[in-house]
Amino acid sequence: MAHQIIATSRSRTGIPTGRLAVWWVIGSEILIFGGLIASYLLNRFNHGPSWSIEAANTNTFIGACNTFWLLTSSLFVVYAHAASERRDAAKTRMWIWLTIMLGGFFMGFKAYEYTTEIHHGFTLFTSNFWSFYYTATGLHGFHVLCGMVIMAIIAEGDIKKGQNWHRVENIGLYWHFVDIVWIFLFPLMYIAK
Amino acid sequence: MAEVAHAEVGHGDAHDDHHEQSFWSKYVFSTDHKIIGFQYMFTGMAMALIGGYFAYVFRMQLAFPGNSIPFWGTLSPAAYNSLVTNHGTIMIFWVAMPVLIAAMGNFLIPLMIGCDDMVFPRVNRLSYQIFLLSAIVLIISFFVPGGGFGGAWTAYPPLSAKAEYNSTPFGAPLWLIAVTLEIVAFLLGGINFITTTMNARAKGMKMYDIPMIVWMIVIASILFMCSVGPLIAGAVMLLFDQTLGTAFFDAAAGGDPVLWQHLFWFFGHPEVYVVLLPAFGIVGEITCTFARKKLFSYKLILYSTIGLGILSFFVWAHHQFISGVDPRATYLFTTTTLLISIPVAIIMFAYIATLYGGSIRFTTAMLFGLAFTGEFLLGGVTGIWLGSSGVDIYLHDTYFVLAHFHYTFVPIAIIATFAAVYYWFPKMFGRKMNETLGKFHFWGTIIPFNGIFIPLFILGAGGQHRRIYNYQHFPDLAGADMQDMRVFATISLIVMLAFQLVFIANFIISLKKGEKAGKNPWKANTLEWITESPPPHGNFGETMPTVYRGPYEYSVEGREQDYWPQNEKPESEPS
């Protein structure tokens, strides 16, 4: 039977299935980062002073820049969504690519930051603070990278062909989530000294 | 077809045309939920045989220490630990999870809610592929230099974190990678189960018309998703500790080894309910069908299940009473642990009350279903001894704990699964299994099962600890009467394993020669029984069913038939 699967077109809750799934993905991701952040906090409370000394070596300026890039990109992705609602392929693609660009800034700054830190001798193994720092920001960076790749695929694979418009909204949700994780990481890793 | 609302939803995921159906595209790379369910089921069964074989080997060592074991040889301490560890891991992650949740969920959810597939068929296929990969990685880990991981399925660091401690430089990371992959597979599968049930139900199927087993699998998937996150984070940290040399769990370098225990058990306890709930669901369906009774207090069961799920997040430290967490915290965890007996008991009582006023037919499926209830009861109540922190000081890590959780796990992963196989086999393959062989298999499984674990309760209460290679090293435990009980348990196990051959034979013979089942051999109400056996691709042919009533309307007064399928139009309503 070469028919379209009915299951995918049903929507008993009224929420499109794709968006529902993204929410569940985000839910489980929150718990992953939540577990990591909770572990970090637990350690930090137990080893307060020594960790503060270590934390003083993170580069708050770059962290702040990265916060700025991500927040701005969140705004852009909202514009992309708005454009997709209007089925305006050119605008949608423009905003998506701008979002990707800001993600690129983020990754670039991150790369610079990692390199300088490693040059100053702060590696994954220096101490537990740094282990957490690299694991948490690394995992987050990985999510940013994934988001960028998916956005590129959506812009070139779907929007260009004028299909699957709803995916812009879904990736937008995901991108907001990645931002919010950073909003938690930034004060924990860069500000609390 | 009336189902074309929300045209913008998920087109890209749905273009899976099945024009040419070669063997590969039909059975290996299929996106059909039934095939994926079978894949999970057969992989799970194969792993069950491995897990059972491991149990045989180490039980032989316990009964006849030092002797050469048939089909293995002599057993070294390192191999013993590795067998125990991987027996536990396999049985939980590669048997109970895939068979109960993934196989049953994949096969049943779309059929029972009246649609043609999962909402994300390709994600579903990916989930199985990752799962298969995880099983392969695990099996590879037995054969690498140093051998398979032997630090217990709980993998407490620092033992699990450093090769110099656990002497398995490759086994330990591979084990951890396998478990993590397995978890990812189930996260993907779980999202599918949840969204499918939320969004793709048949027309007319309201919340309380969903069969209990679907609820149970969905709630189990939600529990899994909500509990496993911290463990994934922990697994990443542990993997870094193992392979890169970080010190997240190394006390000497400022890390905290107890942290892992919290992350693990925060997942570990909800996990036991993750496998329990689908088993409850299976038994609920079977009890209703063969007692010809409406499920007693559907809503009460549903809300108790949700309550059970919530409560299960607040009991984890009952595994750590004596592991150095703040002793005052145990007051809280003892209380929550004892409280959790209430929702479980409500569900069990409701199942038992369902039998009241019934007309019980003792098919093999029903026998296994009833056996689940009876046996799990003992497993459940023994949790109360352990939940009482005072007694747990003595009982922790003894065979009492071991017997407790085998009295829960074996009913869940073995007995309830058998019930499910006997019950849904006609739907899966179009033929019934042989009832005579089935009953033979039933008694040959249940009696030896009790023969294995009742002695282990007594041994545990007598102070025998777990994961001990040879009790002859402990004079207090080396006595002849204790050794006799060990031998008795081992012989029971061999009998039990032997009877599984009956099952396998029955399974294979029935596939080919079993009595033709027809659409609805058990005269059941739920939607999977209104279509052909086995269901065609697309499940229901041209018209999708519409639901008019709940799933358990058996023996309704004033009706000639004692069942009332969910999709049958009420007479009052003109067609």
Added chain:
Amino acid sequence: MFDFLDRFMPGILEWLLPRASTYAIEIDVLFDVITILVGFWFFLVLGYFFYLIFRYRHREGQRAEYISGETHKQKQAIEIPHYLILICDVAILVPTFMVWYNIKIDIPPPDEEVRVVSQQWAWTFYHAGADGVLGTDDDIVSINELHLKNNTQYTYHLESLDVMHSFSIPVFRLKQDAIPGRVISGHFKPILTGEWDIQCAEMCGVAHGIMGARVFIETEEEHAAWIAANTPKLSEGEMLAAKDENLPEVKEDQNNG
């Protein structure tokens, strides 16, 4: 209270294993209390279950009843037992708290102290020696042998040099995990002379299964003789050297267990 209760209890654990510490009786009584309360429910429920299976087996020409279980009265059939179970839960919780407090939280002032160091795969015990004070020159160090004086209140300090172990003396009903980087203290008071098993109760690697030791509970005279026999030889011997090497840098942890 526990002594009083014990007279009415079946004494299940004592039947399997003697009681050799003051608090063993508390755990045994608690075990029996739970056995009685939960056992009652277990047999009640199981009995009713079998009764129903028998009573409502399928018979020709008989139809099942239609019972939804949703009416108030029907629900009560399930709810009322649960109020009773709740009461049982409380009846278990109260003695549980008492036992837990007595064993794990309230550490009585010790007559003697002993340091227990676990490592892969041996136990090292530091006895206070003749002067009764730990950490002095006359400490007696022994491997896989713990010598105790009967009827003496002990405090133990438990450490681990590498991975998690667990210090378990079944006849004492005592168990405590050893955690690297922490010193965990607890107490016991032996009341029965004899020789018993000490087991490691936490998976700790290849030889976990044979990481046992023995505890010797001696009368005052025997114990004094043991101290006298061991003190001079050992304090100059290699044992002391071993002891100095073994002193790990650990901090007292608040989280005693």
